[in-house]
Amino acid sequence: MGSTERPVALPDVVVTNLHRRYTGVSATVRALVPLQRQDLSIGLLDWGGLGLPAQVRWGQLLRQGWSRPSRGRCRVWHARRDIEIACGIVLKKLLKQPWKILFTSAAPKPPGRFLATLLRNCDAVIATSERSAAYLDYPAEVIYHGVDVDHYSPLDGDCLATLRQPVDLSGVVVPSKLQGLYWVGAFGRLRPSKGTDLLVEALIKVLPEFPDFGAVFTGLCQAKDMAFFEIMQKKISAAGLSERIVFLGDLNREQVLACYRRILLCVAASRTEGFGLTPLEAMACGRAVLVSGAGIWPQVVDDEVGSSFETGSTDSLIIVLRRLLADPDLLWRMGKHGRQRMVEQYSLEREAHKINALYGRLMS
Template sequence: MTIRDVEVIAPNFKRRLSGVTSTIIQLLPLQARDIGIATMGPDVLPAAVPRLGYGGLLSLWQRPKRHRRRIWHARRNTEMLTGLVLRDLLRMKLRLVFTSAAQRRHTAYTRFLIRRMDAVIATSGRSAAYLDVPATVILHGIDLDRFGPDGALPSGPGADGLEGRRVIGCSGRIRHQKGTDLFVAAMIALLPSRPEWTAVITGRTTAEHAGFEAGLRAAIETAGLSERIRFLGEVEDVVPWFRRFDLYVAPPRNEGFGLTPLEAMASGTPVVASDAGAFAEMIVEGVTGRVVPVGDAEALAAAIAPYLDDDALRRRAGEAALAHVRTAFPLAREASQIAGVYRSVWALDDRG
């Protein structure tokens, strides 16, 4: 791909895997089927993601083949700032698009940057409500080729001893923000009277949150549930676990968007989640799962309990979840809607 073939640049200026990085990894190969798109940044993304080296910046004064300007699609402050420098100071032929997932009012600095974008996308209606500028709401989609009910199940040490057992899962970094303590509290309340169930927690614990995890482990040990509430750490591939979970719980206190409920539902697994991120916009209340108030361990446990006790309810919810995600949240839908935003931005030049 030459620089003139590149119509959109979606920079990724973060080395560590994050929700934003995951979105880029999933979307760009699909978008590249229809438009000339590439990422730019540290070389940490899979080879399937088209990318430009930093040297490509020197060519951005050139216009792309099919449009008067190319689009710089930022998802972080640093990427917005870089786009502004390239467009407004260096006078490169760019239009700027920003995707906002924040569930809070932005800082004055971020609002300053956002006001200078040519178009803004919000990943949920709640995110859009915190913006001071018009935005197009485009909820994330899910890769239905990767996440589905059919395929390999987890194996190895983490899966040992789970044969024939019901499994309730929770995935994400181990920290207060993610509500891991709420999940543990609910499990301590529910599991003693339900001996056929085991809880599995996947996700990394950074050094600064090691004490938080230690406190959870101590509470679990005191409750006599160390064999039935398991911390697996960061697993190599979480996809088989979503298939293995009989019920998935997403209890964060705050979240930008939050893909894990979609990943679970795409695997045919019902979900109980807190009212964080876009969870209330992706879960059909009482049909594909339940949504409970943020930070309420008792409400979380009360919503989980019926799914542990009623196999038919859990099966119906899982089937409904799978059908709902396949209809409303395919990744192709997200890519198509983003392409619509790009077309509206390019039309600004056509009118000029």
């Protein structure tokens, strides 16, 4: 006997994640979609195994793509990568399905020729910062990335004294000498664009003056950057700081959260950055931040929540780092202000609401 189940209706919005590896874009989709679904019917076309329900399949798009949406006159195809725009264009232009194509742009540079061509076929563009919007030749709505302030949050009983207590990172080995120190933390890929080498150079200069501090780096180092990584390790070893400047590797989400909660200062030294979520996540955990002028950071970080240094300048980074490490109590107060700012102005719920509002305008 044939199945009597009715086919699942195609959602009004399809969000795409057409990448096998878990990236920053993947993390954004994974965090936003559950919140957005509280108000709208949203499906996910996913190659990356994000584990969210309501998956959309290509067969469903080809069978039901011409059907009438439940609200408005068109469905929304939300892309965050070039290939995802191209797929939306095929559905809309070639197959004549009723889609509005929305693209989120975070790049801190003008789009290349191929992306520029694709953007001319989009119905709307979200820029994650004013800087990203300025590089586009197309009108864009600026919607900042938000932070999950419920997940990224301080522990109960969080205080300055607890930050020098040992932390369990579930199998990640932390040198015993480092466990009893305040931590400076850096998060994200280990590569030149992230300014990892700038921070290592600065720490080698500054940490001997501050015996109560050590530093941890988390993040993946790809094979192409391994020589870069090995040079930094040799410099750290030559300075006698191998137990105070430690690379913890590519950690999972819970391990990264534990590191955010353990540090006293988060440093983001990127030479270039699309948006730059890690300092905001650290702020949501109640931690002070020191940032370059890349990404969204000049719009978010001021003297109340942290400090900044001249992008690409090790000398500038050393000067500011030295000033901040001299006053742990100041860093603690900055972190408390940072937490408040994230909750009030940069929550994930706020981002989800703004994107859903844009969906509604496109559909109608």
